Amino acid sequence: MSTPTPTRTPTGAPEHLTGPGRGGVGDDAQRPDGVLKVRGEFAYGSDLWMEDMLWGVTVRSPHPYARIRSIDIGAALATPGVRAVLTADDVPGEKVYGLELADQPVLALDVVRHQGEPVALVAADHPETARLAASRIHVDYEVWEPITDARAALGHPTWNQVHDSAAEVTELSRENAHLHPQGNLVRHLKIRTGDPAPTADVVVVGEYEVGMQDQAFLGPESGLAVPAEDGGVELYVATQWLHVDQRQICSALALPPAKVRLTLAGVGGAFGGREDLSMHVHACLLALHTGKPVKMSYNREESFFGHVHRHPATMRYEHGATHDGQLIYVKASIYFDGGAYASSTPAVVGNGGTMGIGPYVVPNVHVDCYGAYTNNPPCGAMRGFGSVQTAFGYESQMDALAAELGMDPVELRCRNAMEEGSPTPTGQVIDSPAPVAELLRRLEAMPMPTRVDDGEVDLRDMPGGVSNTTHGEGVRRGVGYAVAYKNVAFSEGYDDYSTARVRLEVVGGEASATVHTAAAEVGQGLVTVEQQIARTELGVKQVTVHPKDTAVGSAGSTSASRQTYVTGGAVKAACEKVRAQVLARAERLVGRTVPDLRLAGGAVVSDAEDIAVPLVDVLGDEALEETVEWHHRPTEAIDPETGQGFAHVQYAFSAHRAVVDVDTELGLVKVVEMACTQDVGKAINPQAVLGQIQGGTAQGLGLAVMEEILLKDGKVRNPSFTDYLIPTILDMPPMRIEVLEYADPHAPYGLRGVGEAPNISSGPAVLAAIRAATGLPLTRVPVRPEHLTGL
C-alpha cells in the first residue's frame, strides 16, 4: 500500500503563515535535535556521566501492604565501595510529596502501601556494588492483607450486587482497611442534569472493565544530581514538568527554589509516566549526603515499579434511547483504581466523569465517577487520562444500542453527535468546531483494505503470522468504528499557563532568535514547534531553542495535549512583544509611522511604502528580549453536587475505523488496517501531527489486544518487556489518515491539542471490530485469546 498522505481542509490560516519550506508555522520543519539523535549523540538522562560520580539504587518493598518493624542497614554500609545508605530518617524536609495531594512518602514511613514502594537508597562507586549492598539491607515487615479492589475499598457492593441493597460488604470492617487517614475515597464526581428518572423506548445496560496499562516509554527513569557549592543541587533529569518537580524536591530537601536548579536531560518518551517524581529526590538526597554527583537509572523491571500507570477501571453504563435512535439518557458508575497514592487521580476522575458519556448530546445524564485508594500500584497520568477507559465503555454501549435498535452503528453515532453549539453534560456549550459526525462519515468513505486473493496464502498476513497457525481456516474479518473527545490543557478552574522568554539579536552577522521555556520536550516535537512559531512571528531563519531549565518560569506540564497550545501561545505572545519593539525602532529609523510594517525574510518590510530594512541594521548590537507568562482563557470548578460548569478550555476530537482478522479457533487477532480522522484546528507541523496520530493509535491498539500489567494480590506479575507486550512493527498495520483543520477561534493559530485523542478512539474501534468478527460481547480489554475461544 502506498503511504497515505493527509488531506486538509483549509480554514483560513493566513497565507503568509503557511509558505512552504520556510520552517515556519504549517511546515514540515525538522527537529532541531534530530541530527544529534540519529548520530547517537543526544544525551538522554541515562547517558549522563561525570568523573567521580556515584551510582544510586533504590530498595523497594516486596509487599503491597505491610508495616515496617525495623530496617538494618549495617551490612550494606559495610560493603566496600558504598558511600551512603539512606532511609526516611535522612529526608530533611517534608517526608511526603504528591502532585495534587502530598500523601506519598519520599522513602517509606512506617507503612508500605504498594509493592515496589521505595524504602531505602544506596550510593556506591559501581552500580553492581550498589545493588549488592541494597540486597544486604534487611527490612523486617509485618505483612498485612492488601486491599486490591476499588469498589471494595470504598465499601461499595460488587456489580452483581448492585440491585441488592442488603449486599454484604466486609472489606471496610477489616483491620487496616483504610489506607489513608481520610479513608479510601480520593474523589467522587457527580453529574446530574435533566430528568432524574427518565424513561426510554429502548434501554441497554453494560458493564466493562479496562486493565492497567503502562506507559512503557523506552528511556528509563534517569538523571544525575550534582551537589553545588552554595549547598544546593543541580538536577539533570528526564521529566515532564520541571517546576512541579522543583516544588516537590524543595519541600523534601527543605531548600528554597534558588538552590534546587533543574535542567531537562534527554527524555526517551513520557506519555504521562514522568509527571510524578521517580528518582528525583532520591538522587538529590544521595548527592547532598555524599557531596558527589550521583546518577540513577532504572532498569526495565524497576521502571515498572518506578512510575504510575494508567488507572484500571470498572464501569457500568445504562443508555436509554427512542426507537429511532435518539439518546434520551445515560446513567454511569465509573470506578478508577488509583492504587496506593493519589498522584493525579482527582483530575483523572474529573476527566472520566465530565467526558464519560462521549461526544454525544444527551438531555438526561446521571454519572458517578469515583477514584479509590487500594494497595495496587499507584496510578496517575497516562496519555488519554481518564478518557481512554470511559471510551471503551461508552463506545461499546453505542454499538450495543445500535444492535438493539437494528441501526447502523455509525448512523446512530452521527444522529447523536455533538456539534458546535451543543451542550456538554456539564452544561458547557461547545464554542468551537466539533465535527464529530464528519469525522465518522469521512472514515466510512475511505476505501477498505482489500484481500489479495491470488490463491497464495502469505502467512505474514494471517493472525499468528509465520508461526503458521492458520492458512485462513477459522479466520473472520470485522470492522469497527469509534469516536472520542478529550479536553486539552488543565481544567476545572486550574490557572494554567506557560512562560516564554524570546530574545532577538544579531549573531554572526545574521538576525537570530532564542526561545527559552521550561517546557519538556519528550519526543513529541515541541522544540520544533517553538522554532516554527519564532520563525513565523519574527521573520528570521535562525532560531535557537535554549536548554529547558528552571532559570525561566514554569511552562506547566507536558501533558493534556497542552504544550503546543499553551507554550506555543506563550512563545507567540513573547515574539509579538519583541516584534513590537523592533517595529517601533524601525519607525524611529525611517522617521515616521508606517502602518503595514511587518517582519519577513530577516527584514522589516512594508509593502505599501516599499521599505525593506534588514533586521541587522535595526538591531545593531543590541538584543531585544521579552518574557511573557501566557494563560489560556479561564475555566471554572464544577458544582460538587451537579457537575455543572465551564470545565474545559478546549476539546479534541478524533475517530477511528479498525479492520481486523480474527482466528476464531485460536483467539489470535491481526489488525489489518487502522484509519483515523482527526480535527487538529491547525497543523503547526503536519509531519509531527501524523506522528502523534500514528503513535497514539498504536498505544490504543496495544491496550485493546495486548497491554496489561497483571496483578495478583497487589503484586505485579509481568514487570518486563518479555511479559508486558507492546506493539511491534508486526502488530501495527498500515494506516489511512485524514487531518482536518477547523480553526478554534480561541486558540493560537486556531490549533487544537493533538497527542491524546487518537490514543482514545483507537482501542474502542479495535474492540468493536473484534466483536464484529466474532459476535462475542467482549466487555474487557485487553482482549485475550481465551476471551475469544471461550476456553
Add this chain to the structure above:
Amino acid sequence: MRLICTVNGTQQQVDDVWEGESLLYVLRERMGLPGSKNACEQGECGSCTVLLDGLPVCACLVAAGQAEARQVETVEGMADGGALDPVQQAFLDAGAVQCGFCTPGLLVSTRDLLQRSGRPSDAETREALAGNLCRCTGYEKILDAVRLAADRLAQSGTGGHR
C-alpha cells in the same frame, strides 16, 4: 579483566572490567559511547543493537568478554564525519524520530537489512525490524524511512547485497 576490541574501526582497550558487565555497559559507561541505548537490558527491545563482526546483536545480551578481539560497530560509527549515512538522513526526512530512544538500534538494524536486501518489501522490513520496539511512532514513519533510504541507496548505487 582487560578487554581489547575494535569499535567503529578504532582499537579500544579497557581495564578493570567486571566479568558480569555487558558489552552495552562497557560501550556506554567505559568507552564513552552511549549511543547504543538501554531500554530493557534483557534482549527484548533492540535499542542496544550493534554489529558484532558484521552481525546485528543486542549488546545487552553480549557479555563484554565475548567482544574480545572482535569488531563492534555502533550508531556512532555510521556517519562519515559530518555527512550522515543515507539511513540516518532518511529517518530524519521521514519524521521517523520522535523521542529517538529506539533510533540508534533501528538505524543499525535498517542498515543491516538494506545491505542484505537492497529493496525489501514492507513485509520483509517488518520481519527484519520486529525486534526493535518503538513506543512513539507507531512505526509508520519508520517504514517510510526504510523505503526512502532504500530508494536513495538504490539510486546512488551504494546499497545492495553483500
